[in-house]
Amino acid sequence: xxxxxxxxxxxxxxxxxxxxxxxxxxxxxxxxxxxxxxxxxxxxxxxxxxxxxxxxxxxxxxxxxxxxxxxxxxxxxxxxxxxxxxxxxxxxxxxxxxxxxxxxxxxxx
Amino acid sequence: xxxxxxxxxxxxxxxxxxxxxxxxxxxxxxxxxxxxxxxxxxxxxxxxxxxxxxxxxxxxxxxxxxxxxxxxxxxxxxxxxxxxxxxxxxxxxxxxxxxxxxxxxxxxxxxxxxxxxxxxxxxxxxxxxxxxxxxxxxxxxxxxxxxxxxxxxxxxxxxxxxxxxxxxxxxxxxxxxxxxxxxxxxxxxxxxxxxxxxxxxxxxxxxxxxxxxxxxxxxxxxxxxxxxxxxxxxxxxxxxxxxxxxxxxxxxxxxxxxxxxxxxxxxxxxxxxxxxxxxxxxxxxxxxxxxxxxxxxxxxxxxxxxxxxxxxxxxxxxxxxxxxxxxxxxxxxxxxxxxxx
Numbered sequence: 001x002x003x004x005x006x007x008x009x010x011x012x013x014x015x016x017x018x019x020x021x022x023x024x025x026x027x028x029x030x031x032x033x034x035x036x037x038x039x040x041x042x043x044x045x046x047x048x049x050x051x052x053x054x055x056x057x058x059x060x061x062x063x064x065x066x067x068x069x070x071x072x073x074x075x076x077x078x079x080x081x082x083x084x085x086x087x088x089x090x091x092x093x094x095x096x097x098x099x100x101x102x103x104x105x106x107x108x109x
Numbered sequence: 110x111x112x113x114x115x116x117x118x119x120x121x122x123x124x125x126x127x128x129x130x131x132x133x134x135x136x137x138x139x140x141x142x143x144x145x146x147x148x149x150x151x152x153x154x155x156x157x158x159x160x161x162x163x164x165x166x167x168x169x170x171x172x173x174x175x176x177x178x179x180x181x182x183x184x185x186x187x188x189x190x191x192x193x194x195x196x197x198x199x200x201x202x203x204x205x206x207x208x209x210x211x212x213x214x215x216x217x218x219x220x221x222x223x224x225x226x227x228x229x230x231x232x233x234x235x236x237x238x239x240x241x242x243x244x245x246x247x248x249x250x251x252x253x254x255x256x257x258x259x260x261x262x263x264x265x266x267x268x269x270x271x272x273x274x275x276x277x278x279x280x281x282x283x284x285x286x287x288x289x290x291x292x293x294x295x296x297x298x299x300x301x302x303x304x305x306x307x308x309x310x311x312x313x314x315x316x317x318x319x320x321x322x323x324x325x326x327x328x329x330x331x332x333x334x335x336x337x338x339x340x341x342x343x344x345x346x347x348x349x350x351x352x353x354x355x356x357x358x359x360x361x362x363x364x365x366x367x368x369x370x371x372x373x374x375x376x377x378x379x380x381x382x383x384x385x386x387x388x389x390x391x392x393x394x395x396x397x398x399x400x401x402x403x404x405x406x407x408x409x410x411x412x413x414x415x416x417x418x419x420x421x422x423x424x425x426x427x428x429x430x431x432x433x434x435x436x437x438x439x440x441x442x443x444x445x446x447x448x449x450x
Contacts, residue, residue, distance in 0.1 A: 043242065062280075064243040069281045071236060072297070082233045082330045084321045084357070086286035086314055087381045087409055097410050098382050 004044065005061045010054040110169050110204055112450040116162035117211070119446055120155045124340075127151040127439065128348035134432055135352055137411065138359035139420050143432035145329075145356050148349045150439045152336060155345060158443040163215060166208040170201070177201050222339035226331055233327070237291025244277025244297060274322050276315065278303060284381045288318040290327040305386045310377035313369040320364035326357040355411070362412055371416050378416075382409055 004011055017031045035055055038044045046053040059067075072083055131151060135144035180194050274288065276296045284302040289295050296318045298311075306314065321327070333350040340346045365374050376389040420428075 041238075061243055064239055065279050065281065068236065068239055068243060068279060068297075069283070069285075069299070072285060072287060073283070082229055082327045082334070083236070083287045083289050084318065084326060084330070084361075086317055087378060095382060098379060098413065101410075101413065102379050102383060102385070102387065 004055065004057050010047075010056045012049070012052045012054055014052065110166070110200075112447055113162045113165040113169065113207065115446050115450040116158040116165070116443065119442055120158045120162065123151065123155050123158075123439065123442070124343050124345040127155075128344045130435060131432075132348060132352060134428060134435065135356060137420070138356060138415050139425050139428040140432055141356050141360045141363065143429045143436070145353065145360070147432045147436045147439070148353055148356070149329075150436050151345060152333075152349055154439040154443055158446070159211070159215070161443060161447060163208065163211045166204055166211065170204045170208050173197075173201050173204070218339040222335045225338035226335040229331055229334060233289055233331075234291045237289045237293075237295045240277055240279070240289060240295040240297050241275050241291075241293075244279050244295070247276040247278055247298065274319060284384050286314050286318065286381060288321050288327075290322065294322050296322075301384070302381055305380040305384060306377055307386075307389070309369060309373040309389060310380060310387075313365045313374040313377045314381070316368040317361045317365040317374070320361040321357065324357070324360065324364075326361065329353055329357060359412060359415065362416060366416060375413055375416050378409065378413055 004016070013028070013032045013035055016035070017026070017028050020026050020031060035044060039046050039053075039055065043058060044055045045058050046055045048054075072085075131144075131147055135147065138144065177197050180197060184191070184194050274294045274296050276298065278298050278300055281299040282301045283299060284305055285297075285299045286302050287297055289297065296315060298314070302314075303311070330350075330353065333346070333353045337346045337350045362374060370389075372389040376387040380387040
């Protein structure tokens with residue numbers, strides 16, 4: 001997935017395979033089935049170009065990242081994913097109380 | 110019939126009274142394990158007595174029908190309609206209505222529970238998968254976890270959680286850290302969080318999240334959230350969702366504090382909560398001025414206070430005893446009622 005995002009545009013299985021073969025030994029079919037899986041899971045869109053498919057990312061990395069953060073930050077919203085936050089969202093009074101503790105600790109000799 | 114009504118009455122009473130009783134005992138997290146056990150027992154006790162009540166009302170209804178129909182037939186044939194037969198019919202009708210209504214309510218609750226848990230699991234898995242796909246691998250990999258001293262949980266589960274969980278970084282200025290269960294699970298840190306944490310603090314955060322995954326806290330959270338969705342507006346279940354979440358945070362805090370020390374953990378909590386870098390050395394031996402955090406209702410200030418001011422062993426013993434008492438009461442009530450009534 002990272003390879004495809006780095007490419008920017010549409011890629012074929014052949015493009016990715018050639019690129020990966022330079023770094024490690026990998027079978028063409030492995031790349032093909034991986035990309036097919038990603039298409040099936042909704043990460044890649046594809047269109048037929050002659051005999052091969054040309055794959056494009058459905059959304060950019062930044063878009064996915066923003067979507068994840070929206071989901072993570074608005075726990076009370078429409079998402080029902082179980083996320084265990086290290087620090088949950090706080091209201092103004094609570095973070096003010098914490099800042100006060102922080103100031104006290106910092107002010108200690 | 111009496112048994113069914115007694116059990117239903119107890120279930121309703123416990124569902125409304127138990128939160129009032131348990132919340133003050135578990136709020137400060139003095140005895141985390143006993144607190145979790147007490148909340149889970151309260152929920153199990155209410156559910157079990159409701160199920161047994163339904164079963165009893167059915168049994169009564171089924172047992173009385175033959176006698177009643179016999180009496181009705183005789184009265185139709187002989188024309189002798191005594192008030193006794195009417196009373197019997199009325200009583201029988203009441204039991205049957207009770208059995209049908211409670212069963213329908215139970216079926217609806219079960220459906221809501223299943224629906225909620227399934228949807229939540231699907232979204233959680235999807236979130237974990239997307240996070241693993243989109244996030245960058247944390248520089249230094251899981252090396253930060255190497256400093257973790259073995260806690261008191263089984264080494265096998267710890268090793269498993271560490272091998273499975275994948276730590277990723279998402280680019281976002283807001284500091285945040287969380288874990289999300291999946292296959293494999295993901296621990297997500299934002300670049301904003303990395304910016305305000307030093308290495309020991311980062312280890313503490315990771316130890317906290319790994320403890321969540323190793324303890325299976327997401328399953329508890331899914332269970333309580335599902336029950337709260339199944340019985341909307343019932344105080345026990347809505348309250349238990351919040352309190353169980355608090356207690357699991359505190360339990361993960363304990364694991365992280367054992368592994369990386371309290372100062373690093375407190376500094377990490379404050380750093381992520383306020384978005385400013387905090388020096389762990391300032392926390393060493395610090396004590397919170399009494400009442401500084403008293404106004405706060407949220408778990409984070411409570412957790413900080415709890416870590417900075419560990420309660421005395423006498424206090425812990427007192428709370429543990431009180432919770433054990435409450436637990437025994439809740440566990441014993443349904444069977445006692447069944448036998449007595």
